[in-house]
Amino acid sequence: RIATRRVDFELNNNWKYNLGLEHVVCISNAIKNICIANGVEKSKLSLIYSGIDPDRLYKKYRLKDLREELGIMSNDKMLLNVASLTDHKGQCYLLSAIATLVEKNKNIKLLIVGTGELEDSLNQQARELDIQNNVSFLGFRNDVGKLLELSDLFVMSSHLEGLCTSALDAMAMERALVITNAGGLPEVLGDCDAGIVVPAKDSDALAKAIGEILDDDNRRKKMGIRGRLRVCEVFSVTNMVNKYRELYKDLLSD
Numbered sequence: 001r002i003a004t005r006r007v008d009f010e011l012n013n014n015w016k017y018n019l020g021l022e023h024v025v026c027i028s029n030a031i032k033n034i035c036i037a038n039g040v041e042k043s044k045l046s047l048i049y050s051g052i053d054p055d056r057l058y059k060k061y062r063l064k065d066l067r068e069e070l071g072i073m074s075n076d077k078m079l080l081n082v083a084s085l086t087d088h089k090g091q092c093y094l095l096s097a098i099a100t101l102v103e104k105n106k107n108i109k110l111l112i113v114g115t116g117e118l119e120d121s122l123n124q125q126a127r128e129l130d131i132q133n134n135v136s137f138l139g140f141r142n143d144v145g146k147l148l149e150l151s152d153l154f155v156m157s158s159h160l161e162g163l164c165t166s167a168l169d170a171m172a173m174e175r176a177l178v179i180t181n182a183g184g185l186p187e188v189l190g191d192c193d194a195g196i197v198v199p200a201k202d203s204d205a206l207a208k209a210i211g212e213i214l215d216d217d218n219r220r221k222k223m224g225i226r227g228r229l230r231v232c233e234v235f236s237v238t239n240m241v242n243k244y245r246e247l248y249k250d251l252l253s254d
Contacts, residue, residue: 002251005031006050006162008183011038018044023251025244028163028184046247049187050163051240054172054232057145066146070136076107077214080151080175082144082166083158085116085137090157090180092118092125096203097157099129101211108214110135110155111147148173152220153213158182159200168235171227176220178209190234194227 003017004025011017017024017040024040026032027050036042072078079098083089091112101108112122112135119137126135141147148154154170156179163184167177171188177195179185186197196213198205213220 002247004048005035007031008034008160008162010034011040014039017041023247025247028187030184030187031162048240048243048247049235050165050168051235051237052165052168052172052231053237054228054235057148057169057173058228059145061146061149063146063150066143066150070111070150072109072150073107076109077105077153078151079108079110079153079155079210080113080147080170081110081155081157082113082147082169083156084114085112085118085122087118088158088160089114089116090159090182090200091122093201093203093206094155094157095122095125095129095131095135097206097210098134099131100203100207102131102134104211105214106134108134111138111151112136113138113141113144113147115139144169145173148175151175153178153210155206155210156180156185157200157206158185161185164188168231171224171231171235174221174224174228176213176223177227178206178213180206188235189227190230192226192230194223194230 001021002023003021006027008031023044025046025048032045032047098110126132154175154177156167158180159182161183167188179197180200181197182200189195196209198209
């Protein structure tokens with residue numbers, strides 16, 4: 001009996017891991033460390049990163065209709081956030097960062113893809129910050145590939161995060177990242193200079209990092225190329241499947 005733990009929340013109890021399972025796969029070192037700190041036997045834990053198909057979204061899209069739908073102008077700088085609208089995804093801090101950024105550049109636009117219980121309050125926050133014309137809440141979308149192609153930068157503002165396959169999709173599409181140091185998010189970048197990691201719940205740090213990358217087109221492009229290489233080398237679905245196969249063989253041979 002093997003379970004995979006994907007969230008970096010504290011454990012409510014450890015008995016089901018120590019008594020009910022033979023092994024637990026953690027999708028990031030951050031999750032593994034939380035399990036250990038909460039009393040799960042270290043010998044029962046393995047690290048296997050979640051994997052994606054790097055080529056699933058990787059293609060050139062026709063964006064004319066999407067630009068018209070979203071009212072995107074040629075000189076707009078586009079940010080994308082793909083996440084549920086819940087507290088631990090931290091979009092309230094991202095909205096505050098946008099309010100700071102648009103004071104200097106009115107052409108910065110943020111697209112937020114996802115649904116959740118905070119949709120109304122986040123919309124209200126955008127209105128109170130007077131950035132409702134700079135932020136679009138798109139709800140559920142099945143064209144994330146197109147939205148990534150349209151975007152200049154991918155941003156994750158979480159203060160809890162197991163790993164984040166949305167960030168992996170963005171890297172596969174050669175988009176630079178601004179992410180927080182929450183949970184397994186920094187492991188997405190590792191030592192690869194494909195983005196900037198900032199403290200969680202820090203709107204000023206988010207704004208500074210976003211502005212820094214948006215102002216340097218050449219650096220942003222190089223970050224995107226490095227990010228795709230890292231996904232192909234570390235976070236491919238092939239790597240993930242092979243590691244699960246190896247783990248199953250090892251456990252069955254004991």
